[in-house]
Amino acid sequence: MMSTRIFGSGIRRREDPRLITGQGKFTDDMVLPGMVHMAFVRSPYAHANIKSIDTSAAKAAPGVVAVFTGADIEGLGTVPCAWLIPNSNLKTPAHPTLAKDKVRYVGDGVAIIIAENRYQAQDAAELVQVEYHVLDAVVNPEEATHDGAPQLFDEAPNNIAFRWIASSGDEGVEKAFAEADVVVKERIVQQRLLPTAMEARATLAQWNAGTNELTVWVTTQNPHIHRFILSGMTGVPEHKLRVIAPEVGGGFGSKLPVYADEALAAWASIKLNRPVKWAETRSENYLVTIHGRDHVEYVELAAKSDGTVTGIRGLVYAGLGAYVSTAGPGIPTILHGLMYSGAYTFPNIRCESVGVFTNTTPTDAYRGAGRPEAIFLVERLMDKMAHELNMDPVGLRRKNLIPPFENGHAVAIGLTYDSGDYEAALNKALAMVGYDQFRQEQVEARKQGRYLGIGVTTYSEICGLGPSQVAGAIGFQGGLWESTIVRVSPTGKVQAMIGASPHGQGEETTFAQLISDELGFPVEDVEIIHGDTNTTPMGWGTYGSRTTPVAGAALVLAARKIKEKSRAMAAHLLEAAVEDIDYADGKFFVKGSPDKFKSIQETTLMATLAWSLPPGMDPGMEASQFYDPPNFVYPFGTHIAIVEIDPDTGAVELKRYVAVDDCGPQINPVIVEGQIHGGIVQGIAQALYEGVVYDENGQLLTGTMMDYTIPRADMFPKFEIDSTVTPSPHHPIGVKGIGETGTIASTPTIYNAVIDALSPLGIEQIDMPMTPPRVWAAMQAAHGNGHNGR
Structure with missing residues (x-):
């Protein structure tokens, strides 16, 4: 048992040994029987109408299983926007998984190739002949609003998707500037940046036709949100759709969105009844994975x-x-x-x-x-x-x-x-x-x-x-609470299941420290389980510096429930009143008699055996907790x-x-x-x-x-x-x-x-x-x- 607090201790990250010795398992490491590979035909132009697509040579290429264009994609929804800013007149034109009539940036997907290996898929992609009518492009956001600039969507004149204002009061603002002694001005350009996570994105989808279940391994910062959105796009009910985020090599926000390629891999797996994998190259990562700032x-x-x-x-x-x-x-x-x-x-x-x-x-x-x-x-x-x-x-x-x-x-x-x-x-x-x-x-x-x-x-x-009520008020199409389940086994080991899914932040270590500190178990006896929607409770993801403030709070509150149940069990075993039981370093003892105690392992074992329980207590030592921050x-x-x-x-x-x-x-x-x-x-x-x-x-x-x-x-x-x-x-x-x-x-x-x-x-x-x-x-x-x- 512990003799000092583990909270505040700079112990080494528990994740590191497997990662630095090559034992981590990432999405692209996954291999399934019968697996095929997906590659994209991408637009070489930033703005063009598609006149024709000839896939005949690609279909005849060695190893090719199927070729699909936008015209072939049926039963798959468009890529949704999940933050609909109120009072902004937001325009959200359809974002097709594959462009049918028009491409709007270099890298826009036009077709997918499914082949027995990734090299055959990539080779076949080069055989697809696409005829384009090239249009003028615009890349600067300020210039794109000018009259006469190339237009991306008819429903967004001057390329304006929204106009949003936050103000403490326009009258007060105008007065402050009118009456100021000094006003300074600046034009600031926040240039575009590439997130450049260590691991590029990848997806592996497996359809089980016997059970009508879809499993998707994906490089994501939020597996439960991915399940939520992929269910809507594919039509597979959430309870039949399992999303797994294995090791994820960084994200910096770039693995927060749901992308067309992930949905297409899922759709193709259902269509072909075979596992379908897609793994982007670094050049693809720079071309199509989201950018920041601008x-x-x-x-x-x-x-x-x-x-x-x-x-x-x-x-x-x-x-x-x-x-x-x-x-x-x-x-x-x-x-x-x-x-x-x-x-x-x-x-x-x-x-x-x-x-x-x-x-x-x-x-x-x-x-x-x-x-x-x-x-x-x-x-x-x-x-x-x-x-x-x-x-x-x-x-x-x-x-x-x-x-x-x-x-x-x-x-x-x-x-x-x-x-x-x-x-x-x-x-x-x-x-x-x-x-x-x-x-x-x-x-x-x-x-x-x-x-x-x-x-x-x-x-x-x-x-x-953040607070879910605030999320709704600001147009975020989801909640922002987190949930957890903490389970203590009769042998004295702890499993904590969290809905959030870290990808480099070290939560397997810090969250184990939280449990260890609250319950007195050695930190090595605490396992943090995350990243699998079938084995973890619902959570809204790791981004916005929210995992420790929100998921960590749920974890602590669940651990405190365990502690209080153990206290009641200890009082029962020691034949004392609950209010007379103190706790320190994993031991429950009668006040004033520290030698008269029960360890938390003992209380867990006896609660699990359920030979003699206090009135109203259920067997086992497990607690769940939701936390929606105020x-x-x-x-x-x-x-x-x-x-x-x-x-x-x-x-x-x-x-x-x-x-x-x-x-x-x-x-x-x-x-x-x-x-x-x-x-x-x-x-x-x-x-x-x-x-x-x-x-x-x-x-x-x-x-x-x-x-x-x-x-x-x-x-x-x-x-x-x-x-x-x-x-x-x-x-x-x-x-x-x-x-x-x-x-x-x-x-x-x-x-x-x-x-x-x-x-x-x-x-x-x-x-x-x-x-x-x-x-x-x-x-x-x-x-x-x-x-x-x-």
Whole structure:
């Protein structure tokens, strides 16, 4: 039994040994008898009418079992959108699983080949002859709204899918800007990004004609949602449809949507009565798996001369791609506009988001999903306002920070943050980096012609999605609760079944720690079961930094039910009143007599045998629990970066990176730190390295890792990580999410640091990614305008 708390211990991840030794089993590792393989014929054009499709040569190719075009697909629904934003006049044109008459982006599926192996399927795909009438394409979301731009759908004039406004009150916003002493403005381009999970997507579907049951193995972040949607698309009842997410090698949001290829594999398996597998290549992954970001934003900040911010407003053109994806409309609206307050007391807020169709890959959630874009614009404007007012950026932030609060703070845009002490995190980060000393060193460095800069971001983030009633109110077509079953065997082992499905977050470890801490079992005696809709209770998935705040809460509450039943059983066995039983380290004992006890294993065994039970107690030791959170949770923190720029090359060297984050009590600090590290790297990558590029014809120019820059570990210094601890008041153990905070904070931190370094040259803006050529060009232009950099 345990002698110390396991909660808060940085034990090693239990998942790692099997993964790092190659013992993990992923979807593409699955092999079934009689299995065939699926390959796609994809459009080489971003916008074209389909005139004809000739599949005769492909059908005659070696190993080919079947060839299907859009005209052949019967009984399979279109790909649905699951976030129908209210009050937005949302247009959701049909998204067919295979294009019949028109293709709308490079990679749009036109036909599928089913063959005995994947190589035969891929070879046969090249034999399909498709005649196209090529149309003009549009790839920029702002330009797509202009009169005369190519139109993707007749029902969406000017390619506008929706127009959504969140406002604290338009009259107040207008007054704030009209009466402001200073207004700063900026046009911000949040470039497209590729999620680039370690594992590309894959699907294996198996139809059992004898039982009319469909089993689908799939790389998903939410197997129960996949079952829900695939049932609707295929017509197979949910109780006859089993979805299994085996090992899933990362997702970052890209494995949240339901894709056409997954539904087609299921349909083909039913049609052919054979198992059908599809596994995308990395080039396919870049071409058709969702992209992230893609915003063009016009934003303004209003303030008084003393630095008091009086208002913020923005107009966002959000690129949705060629079709509305599963959660696509929610990213630039609910998850973006409602975070315009950031960590500050902004009294007047307005966000107008325009969702726009373009001839590009559909966009959806990518780590942070709308919140990184919002915090970026807030923090960028704060730095710009500080420069305009000749104030220190930290001083401006400190003046406008929300004061410490423990039990709710309502912001102007309608949210109620749960708890926070933003200044404590800011102070700790400033002390760690030696802010005042750095500013002195910076003065001397500039005298020497060095370009040294510092960037600060203070953020708050909405996560732990979220109350189901709120989900319904904001148009999300599902619930946001989680459920769990905790079962203790008579031999003293614990199984905990969860509906959420982690894919790299380490929940097999942290959730075992929660059970171990609550019940006193050794952590190695606790098994976390997830990813199979036939063996786990319903859950809504792992995304939005919600698994620990929501599924973890259900788990803890179920464990507490087990504890109380065991307490009652122990009282019965010890012939004492329940209120006289204390508990510690897995033992129930009579108060004042610690030597008179029953272990939780004993109480479980006796409850299972049921030889003698207290009145009204059922046999066994098992508990189920649903948890629908009463509010979101709001982690927060401060990140600070120091950079130096090489004037000869424009290269940005990251010299130091400090992060102080507050996610409430930490179950496993090592796993928390790992999540923060990964998030920081992805955010820095957006600032400095990554960016999707399309040409004017909609051709993807960054379709391989040779063209799309993924950062390496050796590009970064050792991150300096610390935390503050502010529990969430409404959560059973006070925890908040942490998986996305690093990404949310790091992009503006790096961006502001680079602009600070270049401020002697009068440079105020460089498009991301801030690559050496872009930085160097900006420096040369500034020198040409007479700035000497001192």
